[in-house]
Amino acid sequence: MMSRLSSEQIELLVQGKLWDPLSLLGPHPTAAGSSAVVIRCFLPDAKDASVVFDKRDRPPVPMARIHEAGLFEATVPGPLPTGRYRLRSTDHAGATTERHDPYAFEPLLTDFELHLFAEGRFYRAYETMGAHLRAVDDVAGVHFVVWAPNAARVSIVGDFNQWDGRRHSMTSRGSTGLWELFIPDLEPGTLYKYEIRPREQDAILLKADPYAVASELRPKTASLVHDLSQYVWNDHAWMMERQKRDPLTSPLSIYEVHLGSWMRVPEENNRWLSYRELADKLIPYAKDMGFTHLELMPVTEHPFDASWGYQSTGYFSATSRYGSPEDFMAFVDVAHQSGIGVLMDWAPAHFPDDAHGLAQFDGTHLYDHADPRLGYHPDWHSRIFNYGRVEVRNFLMNSALFWLDRYHIDGLRVDAVASMLYLDYGRKSGEWIPNQFGGHENLDAVLFVKDLNVLAHRDFPGTMMLAEESTSWAGVSRPTYTGGLGFTFKWNMGWMHDVLDYFQHEPVHRMYHQNQLTFGLLYAFNENFVLPLSHDEVVHGKRSLLDKMPGDDWQRFANLRALFGFMYAHPGKKMLFMGGEFGQWREWNHDTSLEWHLREYPPHAGLQRLVRDLNWLYQEHPALYEIDHDWPGFQWVDFHDAAHSVLVFLRKAKEPDRRILCVCNFTPVPRHDYRVGVPQPGYYCELLNTDASVYGGSNIGNAGGLQSQSIPSHGLPASLSLTLPPLSVLYLKLETGW
Numbered sequence: 001m002m003s004r005l006s007s008e009q010i011e012l013l014v015q016g017k018l019w020d021p022l023s024l025l026g027p028h029p030t031a032a033g034s035s036a037v038v039i040r041c042f043l044p045d046a047k048d049a050s051v052v053f054d055k056r057d058r059p060p061v062p063m064a065r066i067h068e069a070g071l072f073e074a075t076v077p078g079p080l081p082t083g084r085y086r087l088r089s090t091d092h093a094g095a096t097t098e099r100h101d102p103y104a105f106e107p108l109l110t111d112f113e114l115h116l117f118a119e120g121r122f123y124r125a126y127e128t129m130g131a132h133l134r135a136v137d138d139v140a141g142v143h144f145v146v147w148a149p150n151a152a153r154v155s156i157v158g159d160f161n162q163w164d165g166r167r168h169s170m171t172s173r174g175s176t177g178l179w180e181l182f183i184p185d186l187e188p189g190t191l192y193k194y195e196i197r198p199r200e201q202d203a204i205l206l207k208a209d210p211y212a213v214a215s216e217l218r219p220k221t222a223s224l225v226h227d228l229s230q231y232v233w234n235d236h237a238w239m240m241e242r243q244k245r246d247p248l249t250s251p252l253s254i255y256e257v258h259l260g261s262w263m264r265v266p267e268e269n270n271r272w273l274s275y276r277e278l279a280d281k282l283i284p285y286a287k288d289m290g291f292t293h294l295e296l297m298p299v300t301e302h303p304f305d306a307s308w309g310y311q312s313t314g315y316f317s318a319t320s321r322y323g324s325p326e327d328f329m330a331f332v333d334v335a336h337q338s339g340i341g342v343l344m345d346w347a348p349a350h351f352p353d354d355a356h357g358l359a360q361f362d363g364t365h366l367y368d369h370a371d372p373r374l375g376y377h378p379d380w381h382s383r384i385f386n387y388g389r390v391e392v393r394n395f396l397m398n399s400a401l402f403w404l405d406r407y408h409i410d411g412l413r414v415d416a417v418a419s420m421l422y423l424d425y426g427r428k429s430g431e432w433i434p435n436q437f438g439g440h441e442n443l444d445a446v447l448f449v450k451d452l453n454v455l456a457h458r459d460f461p462g463t464m465m466l467a468e469e470s471t472s473w474a475g476v477s478r479p480t481y482t483g484g485l486g487f488t489f490k491w492n493m494g495w496m497h498d499v500l501d502y503f504q505h506e507p508v509h510r511m512y513h514q515n516q517l518t519f520g521l522l523y524a525f526n527e528n529f530v531l532p533l534s535h536d537e538v539v540h541g542k543r544s545l546l547d548k549m550p551g552d553d554w555q556r557f558a559n560l561r562a563l564f565g566f567m568y569a570h571p572g573k574k575m576l577f578m579g580g581e582f583g584q585w586r587e588w589n590h591d592t593s594l595e596w597h598l599r600e601y602p603p604h605a606g607l608q609r610l611v612r613d614l615n616w617l618y619q620e621h622p623a624l625y626e627i628d629h630d631w632p633g634f635q636w637v638d639f640h641d642a643a644h645s646v647l648v649f650l651r652k653a654k655e656p657d658r659r660i661l662c663v664c665n666f667t668p669v670p671r672h673d674y675r676v677g678v679p680q681p682g683y684y685c686e687l688l689n690t691d692a693s694v695y696g697g698s699n700i701g702n703a704g705g706l707q708s709q710s711i712p713s714h715g716l717p718a719s720l721s722l723t724l725p726p727l728s729v730l731y732l733k734l735e736t737g738w
Contacts, residue, residue: 005040005066013042013166014069016204017197019153021169026103027080035078039063039085041101042167044070046089051076052098054084080104084137100139100184107171107180108136108143114176117147120390123455126316126402130211131225133188141184142225144170144192146209147391148362149177152199156181157206158192158222165195165204177391190225191216193356198363205363208313208356210395213406214325215301215317221356223317228406231329235336235408242341242410242462247488248528251625252573253615254343255291255581256534257282259298259322260305262578264593275327279334286340289581289608290615293341295413297535299328299403300346303354306590308535309345310415311352311382315399318407332408341410343464344403348396349416350382359383367392373433377419379426387420388444397452404460411464411488412456418470420445446485453486464488466530477528492529492572495520500537503563506550507645507667507727514642517566521634528629529572533580538588546583546607555668557583557603558697558727561610561690562666565729568614569651569662571628582608606696617688617731622653623660637661637677637714644669646724648676648714660687661732663722670700671724677714683707684720684732691725700725705735 005024012018013025027037039051041063049063049072063072076085088098109128116122129145136143148154154172155165160183170179196205208215212223262282265271273281286294298309301317309319318328332342351367353359358367368383369375375384386392403409419425424432424440435443453465467487469476478484502516538544549559560583568574579594582604586595598604618624627633637648645666652659661678665671678684685705691697702723713719724730 010067010071013071014067016155016166016169016195017153018166018169019172022103022171026101030075036075037078037080038073038075039080039101039104040066040071040073041087041103042069042071043087043089044164044166045091045162046070046072047092049087049089050074052086052088054086060088100141102141102168102181102183105136105139105182105184107173108182109145109173109178109180114173114178117178117391117394118176120394122394123397123401125394125398126211126406129398130209130213130316131190131192131223133225133227134182136182136184139184141182142186142190143180143182144209145178145180146170146194146211147177147395148179148194148196148366150199150364150366151179151196151362153197154179154362155195156183156192157195158190160186160190160192163195165197186225188225188227191222192225193222196362201363203363205360206356207361210358210361211316211398212314213316213318215314215320217320218303218305221303221313221354226325228325228329231326233329233333233408235333238336238339239408245462247411247462247464248629249626251292251619252489252530253291253618254293254295254530254573254575255286255289256295256297256532256575256577258308258535258578258588258590259296261588261590261592262594263596266593270592272322275323275331278322279331283331283335283338283340287338289612290619291340292615292619293343293410294335295343295345295575297345299344300399303352310347311350311380312347313352313354313357315395316402329407336408342408343411343413343466344409345415346400346403346412347415348385348399349420350377350380350384352382367395371433373427373431374423377426378431379419384419386444387442387448393448393451396448397455400452400456401459404456404463409463411466413466413468414449414487415468417449417467417476418473420449421469421473422471449485449487450480454480457486457488467491469493474526488528489530489573490527491532491534491575492520492524492527493532494523495529495570495572496532496534496537499563499566500533500548502666503559504548504550507555510645510666511642514639514645514647517647518639520570521636524571524634525630530575531567531570531572532575533567533577534575535577535588538577538579538584540587542587544584544587545580547585551668553603555727557607558668558691561607561695561697562664562727562729564611564614565688565690565731566647566662566664568618568624569649569660569729569731571634571651573625573628574618576611581611603696606694610690610695613688621658621660621687621733622655623651623658626653637716644671646671646674650679657734659734661730663724663730663732665724665726665728668726670726671722674722674724675711675713675719676722677712677716677719678708678734679716679718680734681708681710681718683735685735686730687733688731689725689728690730691728697728698725700728701730705732 051061063074154170156168157163161167170181209223214224214226300312301314302309466489470493475484476490480486498516549556635650647664693699708718
């Protein structure tokens with residue numbers, strides 16, 4: 001029977017409230033036993049319309065206007081192959097357009113994909129969700145898929161349809177909450193959003209695509225159709241080698257970089273460097289400085305320049321501030337070819353309430369909790385993901401895996417993990433809801449984190465998952481099969497706070513605070529730690545690293561050199577925020593470059609040279625990285641001499657003869673004839689002296705090395721009679737057998 005239209009259907013279409021466009025638009029059978037079909041289309045700006053066939057032997061068929069708003073209809077002889085006709089229309093200005101009919105194509109999502117999505121195991125959903133260029137029956141176009149289960153109607157809007165939500169209504173896929181539509185003839189670069197009518201309110205929402213891989217530059221907020229598959233990678237050797245590498249036993253020295261303020265172009269209105277310019281400047285700099293990895297912040301699209309980028313509005317979109325997705329791919333590619341790994345910050349703990357983002361996506365708390373005791377983040381005034389909802393878990397897992405897959409990212413530093421794990425994080429009594437067992441653990445978030453880490457390590461061997469977790473939660477970096485959360489590494493926040501606090505004391509008072517340096521060894525091997533001197537320590541009035549140091553300028557530089565020497569010898573991987581390597585005086589400022597001109601002055605140049613030498617020395621000596629996470633890699637020689645603020649310890653490699661002796665003097669008083677026990681007799685080379693003149697120091701030391709004496713000390717069979725320079729760290733190694 002011919003599909004008859006009711007006046008109600010037509011009014012719903014005209015008013016933009018039709019939830020089932022396939023029931024009205026596109027081809028429909030006319031009568032039983034007839035091959036003829038009736039074709040309907042909605043073209044509000046058209047003066048006239050006709051159906052045009054691909055086959056030349058079929059003449060165009062004029063369409064009749066059946067509603068003044070622009071609803072046209074024509075009966076054509078069948079059968080009608082899918083997509084094998086176009087709609088030709090002429091507007092009132094006389095311009096003619098010709099496009100394939102999107103409603104001539106059946107829905108494309110398979111039953112298996114719908115099943116995986118509903119089950120929360122659609123781990124490569126980023127290959128389907130969002131906007132994807134594809135060809136259907138040899139007709140090129142874009143397939144759109146979005147999740148909006150509480151919407152009465154979802155449409156795709158953009159320049160291509162004058163942002164009119166009536167023109168391209170999507171097809172509902174039932175209880176999954178998914179909507180889809182294939183729109184023929186759209187091309188890469190098309191701007192689009194989803195226009196959503198909530199079921200429970202008379203409103204229209206304009207939302208960016210949660211799965212968009214490209215976005216407009218702020219303050220614009222539309223998504224862009226983009227094909228990521230065209231970039232040709234040249235990092236095969238790196239990717240193959242990465243699979244074999246064990247991050248726990250390899251050197252890891254991370255340079256943390258905010259892309260928009262590492263370096264700018266002041267002569268061009270202080271503009272940002274592009275991804276490709278950063279590849280030309282930042283990567284050679286990091287390579288020369290001896291860093292093994294870059295950690296980038298921010299990368300995911302975000303609305304506010306003066307931020308770290310953690311309030312993300314584009315979980316699959318590389319920020320457009322610095323170029324295209326291919327530009328960012330090229331950055332990662334160049335880094336890999338240069339032997340530099342790329343980590344990126346990723347923020348699954350919360351999202352902002354920007355109108356175009358995830359908040360109230362379909363008119364409901366779709367991605368978060370409605371109850372503010374669960375869904376509102378009091379510290380950051382943002383929304384907390386609902387980790388108990390399988391579709392939300394799947395969205396976040398896809399985001400993480402997407403960056404590892406499509407951008408060859410070597411690891412994710414997961415922001416604010418503590419805020420995910422605890423229901424009472426940042427809340428007072430009565431402002432949170434206990435879990436089903438009466439505890440404060442967010443069990444849904446715990447399960448999400450464990451599942452994500454298992455997938456990341458399984459599917460992308462050699463990659464790293466790093467947790468910024470600031471509490472004593474046990475087993476953050478332990479395997480999930482032992483009850484841990486499964487991260488590769490955890491930031492050692494306790495070490496960072498204790499050590500920075502210690503160094504801010506005047507040296508005369510440090511004898512009373514030596515425990516701040518030694519306490520960390522009580523728990524140093526409970527986790528796989530990274531020692532972070534991060535961005536968080538150089539903002540909001542905390543001052544820069546150099547400015548934290550006490551004393552006159554000479555002592556400030558000497559203190560910071562000693563801090564770096566201590567850090568690189570201490571168990572744990574290393575991380576330093578940009579600017580710290582040459583002693584920036586001011587705090588981080590998102591609007592300007594680092595103070596690169598400071599390197600013209602000898603104290604800053606000397607500090608930078610020390611960091612460079614530390615990084616290369618660190619990579620060259622397995623004792624400093626090979627056994628970072630267990631007691632066999634560390635041995636105290638003396639931690640009792642608090643009166644002189646001296647610490648002495650050994651770092652050890654798997655081969656017993658490859659030890660390094662570290663001696664720290666954290667006062668400005670040189671110590672002569674200071675006896676230190678050593679495990680073997682022989683000549684000990686002074687591998688590093690942070691007080692060397694090339695680093696800006698006073699050049700007090702041990703003339704490059706000295707012979708041990710057969711005098712037992714500190715329970716060891718031999719000893720050295722050392723000169724300890726002021727505010728310094730010495731590394732010494734046995735020359736024979738190394």
